[in-house]
Amino acid sequence: MHEHDNEYKQLLLNNTKWVEEKLSADPDYFKLLSKGQNPPFLYIGCSDSRLPIDVFTGANPGQIFIHRNVANQVFLNDMNLLTVLEFAIKTLKVKHVIICGHYDCGGIQAAYNGTDLNLVENWTMNVRDIAMEYKKELDAIENINDRINRLSELNVIRQLRQLCKTSIMHEAFKQNNYPQLHGWVLDIAHGKIIELELPVAEWKDYGLLPENYL
Ligand SMILES: [Zn+2]
Numbered sequence: 001m002h003e004h005d006n007e008y009k010q011l012l013l014n015n016t017k018w019v020e021e022k023l024s025a026d027p028d029y030f031k032l033l034s035k036g037q038n039p040p041f042l043y044i045g046c047s048d049s050r051l052p053i054d055v056f057t058g059a060n061p062g063q064i065f066i067h068r069n070v071a072n073q074v075f076l077n078d079m080n081l082l083t084v085l086e087f088a089i090k091t092l093k094v095k096h097v098i099i100c101g102h103y104d105c106g107g108i109q110a111a112y113n114g115t116d117l118n119l120v121e122n123w124t125m126n127v128r129d130i131a132m133e134y135k136k137e138l139d140a141i142e143n144i145n146d147r148i149n150r151l152s153e154l155n156v157i158r159q160l161r162q163l164c165k166t167s168i169m170h171e172a173f174k175q176n177n178y179p180q181l182h183g184w185v186l187d188i189a190h191g192k193i194i195e196l197e198l199p200v201a202e203w204k205d206y207g208l209l210p211e212n213y214l
Contacts, residue, residue, distance in 0.1 A: 033061055033062060037062050037065070037092065038062070038092070039062060039063050039064055039065045039088075039092060039094060040063065040094055040095045040096060041059075041063060041064045041065065041094055041095075041096045041097075041098060042064075042065045042066075042067070042084070042085070042088040042089070042092075042094045042096070042097045042098070042179070043064045043065065043066050043067070043098045043100060044066075044067045044068070044072055044074065044081070044097070044098070044099045044100070044159070044163075045066070045067075045068050045072050045098075045099070045100040045101075045102075046068060046069070046070065046071055046072045046100070046101060046102055046105055046107060047068045047069055047070050048102060048105065048106065050102075050188055051100070051102055051186050051188070053066070053100060056186065056191065056193065057193070065084070065087075065088045065092060065094060067080070067081055067084040067085075069081070069123075070106075070107040070120060070123055070124070071101070071105055071107025071108055071111070071123070071124050071127060071155065072099055072100060072101050072155070072156065072159055073123065073124070073126065073127075073159060074099070074159040074160075074162035074163050075126075075162070076162065076165060076166060082166065082168070085163070085166065085168050085169075086168050089168050089169070089171075089172045089179065090168070090172075093176075094179055095178050095179050095180065096179050096180050096181075096182060097163065097179045097180070097181055097182070098182045098183075098184055099156050099159050099160050099163070099181075099182070099183055099184070100156070100183075100184040100185070100186060100193075101152040101153065101155055101156040101159075101184070101185050101186070102152060102185060102186040102187075102188055103145075103149040103152055103185065103186070103187050103188055103189065104145070104149070104188050104189070105148075105152050107120065107123070107124050107127070108124070108127055108148055108151050108152045108155060109148055110124055111124035111125070111127035111128045111131065111151075112127070112128070112131055112147075112148050112151055126158070127151065127155050130151065130154050130155055130158050131151055134151075134154055137150070138150060138151060149185075152185055153183075153185050153194075153196055156183040156184065156185060156196055157183055157196060157198060157199070160181055160183050160198060161203065161208065163181070164181070164203060164208035164209060165208065173209065173210045173213065174210065177210065177212055177213065177214075180214075181198060182195065183195070183196035183197075183198055184196065200213065
């Protein structure tokens with residue numbers, strides 16, 4: 001027997017138990033769930049195992065459409081992300097798009113401090129650009145962890161800006177004036193979600209958001 005067999009088997013045991021609990025509360029729970037999804041939220045977050053967003057927000061299955069990658073990056077040539085985005089906006093017609101970073105993020109740390117993982121370094125190259133752009137602000141923060149956490153915040157705002165550049169978002173705004181955009185950072189040490197202020201007026205000036213965006 002493999003030494004990790006028990007923790008693996010526990011997952012399946014937990015599933016059986018959870019199904020029983022759900023069915024005893026509502027015998028039709030899975031019948032309803034299997035009929036389809038109509039989630040109001042698209043969530044783009046980090047792959048970090050500590051942040052299952054439905055647990056932190058008390059959301060239920062069917063509420064949040066999810067895309068995750070290391071350090072919640074938005075690349076305009078990432079077919080995976082663009083496919084998720086197109087489906088969420090055009091088919092599911094989500095009303096909110098949330099990009100969520102987090103404090104103590106390994107991807108952000110790797111971008112700031114360097115890493116011996118080449119692919120992570122490639123993947124987070126835009127975060128390094130943000131760090132260079134905001135060098136003055138970041139250097140003024142004495143504590144290195146606070147500095148990297150601030151970089152996590154700046155990264156969320158930058159990735160939302162990236163999202164606004166996609167034709168998918170342009171079209172959605174033109175037709176419906178939604179979805180609403182939200183930038184979050186999860187403060188893992190306290191479990192709290194922090195809402196970031198977005199430079200909406202500036203993005204409107206540059207045509208990234210329509211004038212009537214609220
Ligand atoms: Zn992370």
